[in-house]
Amino acid sequence: MSLATVKENVSMAKNQSNAVISTSTVNGIVFDTKDLNLWYGETHALKEINLTIHEKEVTAIIGPSGCGKSTYLKTLNRMVELVPSVRTTGVITYKGKSILDKAFKVEDLRTHVGMVFQKPNPFPKSIYDNIAYGPRIHGIRNKKILDEIVEKSLRGAYIWDEVKDRLKENAYGLSGGQQQRLCIARTLAIEPDVILMDEPTSALDPKSTLKIEDLVQELKRNYSIIIVTHNMQQAARISDRTAFFLDGEVIEFNDTDTIFTNPYDKRTEDYISGRFG
Amino acid sequence: MAANSEFNHAADVKGMIQKNKQSKSIQGKLEKVIPILLFLFAIISILTTVGIVVTLLAETIEFFKRVPIWDFFTGTVLKPLSQNPQFGVLPLINGTIISSIIAMLVAGPIGIMAAIYLSEYASDRVRRVLKPLLELLAGIPTIVYGFFAFTFVTPLIRSIWPGVEATNILSPGIVMGIMIIPMIASLSEDAMTSVPNSIREGALGLGATKLETTFKVVIPAALSGIIASFVLGISRAIGETMIVTIASGSSKNFTFDITESMQTMTAYIVEVSGGEAAAGSTIYYSLYAVAMTLFVFTLLMNLLARFVSRKFREEY
């Protein structure tokens, strides 16, 4: 890519800084994190994080529990602010825009950066209303368009065939694996560019896990995906790049193949070979 | 110092326990008597209910021997003291319902807004200060609210709206509402805080504001508890006595004009029992018929509240 196009992209991002988050990326980079520090009260949970997340790839974040990987993920859509006493320094840009500024609207950010949570968390509503919730709050009232969005999202999450005959039933009647795919469909319905997944299969059985993994591979064609997982095989199977977190620091960030076959840091090697964590 | 003597006594302890075991017949009797005694205590609460129902029912039946039940429940005229006394309960039911509606118009919106603030918006520190303060409001005796309604709220209303009478249903209705705010706020907040955070995160993660999360996700999920709190609030308003007795006077008008004095069922009971109604007179028995009506009203409300919160409880 020539310098000129980079400049063009940067200026485009600047021009739009007060209106819409740009739909195009700078250099194919979605998120750029520079010197990010985060504290929960006195606890220094993230230390000098530098990471770049690339468009339409699956980036896996691995590490032992308590290493800050979920915290980092939740910083990307600022869900981390739900914990009182959180403090950050450093910069995260999303498509060229600095998202940690207080003036930046989190609601706007979260419509571009969807999230799937550790435990399936459908709303206590019908399957249909679960999916339609996002589009509705964002201003879509037309029943026909909503119907189309619901079908498209459920198809996108490969659950349409299982639920198409019971869209009006309560989502709590679905199995855990189905609920999680429903939650993915719910995220797809707001048409995000990025999907954050916080250990999405940790509460599921192996069969459901496999379905979600296949789904992630499909979604990668249209979305940039960042997935936190404690399951190294899963990271190896589905991701293009992997970041290894330890004690709030990024120890190593590289192509998944490289990390799993030829890590340059001793601690990464120890973790991957199961020597700790 | 102790080591030696304890060692010497070690053998004695066993002997003492053995000895005590022989006198355990008293202990054994105690073990049998205590449960029976405690059971009798527990029965008191059942006897209380039985006492309430039986006294109300017996005297109410006596009343209906003198005044036809149909006249009582459809009569719009209540003149217990006139030459030709009339015992229509509708003026009292009307007064009760109107004062309860006014109270709920105050307590419902304000209570639920306070619940939303405490459960969804307030930081832990703010909540820890505000909640106990709000509960103080519930600890103020109703007689104090009655005084407040009569000597402060009524004159205040009359200075804005001169047409309001010195005793009226509006002022006690409003003050009852204020009294009920903490109840609705607290019960609704409980219902809302029991909605798991993961569900809120799901909505916020889609770009919803807190307001949208609250109204489209949290409140629907907590609806049974919120409705139950409203029903209990209504029940509380129906049974409240002193505020309306003091501030609404004893006019037995059958009217919908909130600027006028009206009497509630509770206020009628106070008036009649406090007066010189001789035991055995029809007025005396009317006391029980009105009390029975009141009892049934509040009982139905309480059962409804329990039914709502059981039947429609969300399982998360």
Place this chain on the structure above:
Amino acid sequence: MRYLDPTQVSRRMNGRIVKNKSAKGLFFLATLFGLIVLAVLIYRVVVDGIGWIDWSFLTGRQSHDPERAGIMGAILGTLWMMVVVAPVTLILGIGTAIYLELYARKGRLQSFIQTNIANLAGVPSIVYGILGLTIFVRAMKMGNIVLAGGLTLSLLVLPIVIVAAQEAIRAVPSYLSEASYGMGATKWQTIKNIILPAALPGILTGAILALSRAIGETAPLTVIGIPALIIPFPEGIFDKFTALPMQIYYWTLDSSLVTEYANLAAATIVVLLILLFLLNSVAIFIRNKFQQRY
């Protein structure tokens, strides 16, 4: 193909965020509303009443002359009534709670008693007044003496004590009682020596809250016919009496005849609120001092 137009979504965003902010302000004001009323109420009562509180008001006899009226009779009546209410509710309340939590087999009878207690808690206080009038005053021929008023109020607040005691007993961890049984202790020994002492702070807190509810209750007393006449100070639970809330009631009613009565009512309210404040402080003190964390 996209259904959501990012430009439009973004344009709507500002309005939604403003709505959220203003709603937050509104909800905060609603929360404050009750507190503001509370502040106004207390301010009014203190302003109206504080000038009338002096030694002769606190220790004097009831009188039609506002300058000479005192509330010692009402204070004594309220205190004597608590002498009835406190032991009766404690014994019946703790006893019922122990029975329901530790002796009763889970079944129909137990759940019937439990439902019954929940229903009793929702019965309007004035209905208890009618019960007291019919049973204690008339059927037992007590007349309107302290004992009749005290027993009536005891039945009224009993559900509060039972529920508080049940919660306190339930909160005692089972390993404590298991340790006691493990040493060969009998059931009653375990209850008396282990469970009750551990549950006592919770029980007492509930009992004090019940007492403060009883102290402020007026409606049942009006029904059983407590007078505001000038009567001798009550010297025991078999004497006729009046009580602080009844005094407030009569003075408030008659304040349209004699304006100073409103001040006397306010002054009596101040005394009543101070009494309630002291009681609640004791309850909070007990809770903080003796609360066990298991």
